[in-house]
Amino acid sequence: MKTLRVCLFLLLVSVLCSLIFLYERRSIVLPWQVQTQQAVYSSLIETGENSLLQAAEFKMKVLFPYDFMEEGERADWHVLQWYYDNLPEDYLLKSSPSFYPDSVLPEAWKYSSLYSLCRECGINLASDPEFFIVISASVRAGLPFSTNSMQIFPLSEEEEDVQRVALVLPSPEITDIIIEDRSDEDSGFPEVPMTPDQWSRFIRVLGPRFRDLAIGEGILEMAEESASLLMKDLFEGAGIDIQTIEFSS
DSSP: OHHHHHHHHHHHHHHHHHHHHHHHTTSOOOTTOBOSSEEBOOEEEEETTEEEEEEEEEEEEEEETGGGSOTTOOOOHHHHHHHHHHOHHHHHHHTOGGGSTTSOOOGGGTTHHHHHHHHHTTOOTTTOTTOOEEEEEEEEEEEEEOTTTSEEEEOSOTTOSSEEEEEEEOOOEEEEEEEOOOOTTOOSSOOOOOOHHHHHHHHHHHHHHHHHHHHHTTHHHHHHHHHHHHHHHHHHHTTEEEEEEEEOO
């Protein structure tokens, strides 16, 4: 059983590497690659003893701060500005969920952290409530593979001509969040009045929020679908029929 698992894993790695080489040379077009704003692709990245199967990518354009607020909600930036400028200690207390008995921010302070980020980066939404920034980002999801992370369970009898197996694959996870730098050639969008240090802090804080947006839009489910298609193609090419594919929790 262990020997079968190791052999199939080595087969998977070798075939994946060949597919990536051919794909990069444009010799083949992967059937599961969807050319849309939400693109699906597969590539193998080797990291020491482990390998990472990149399985899905979302290319996103969002309007900051509006896409980071609940649809239809508005914040009273002037109230937040007054506390921020005149009572900074109270502002810090009131903007922390731990300050409240139920650890839930009241509506007036729901977007206080968003306002703080803007002020730290030189943006005052109270002075210009219509201000927005268009941000382009890519979020990628993949499956971390090792010799022990993929479980293979033979289902066929020895006398059967076709081998049948059940697979348990590692669950997909977010692997990369890439926020694109704005260039001087960007046109049609408001200028961003930030220093390089402010922009660096801005994108560092927004990274986890892009992660949440992508997960909410189904990037992990898309990665599972892409990985399942890939596994079926690889195993069928080796004469092995996959009966079921599950993902470990």
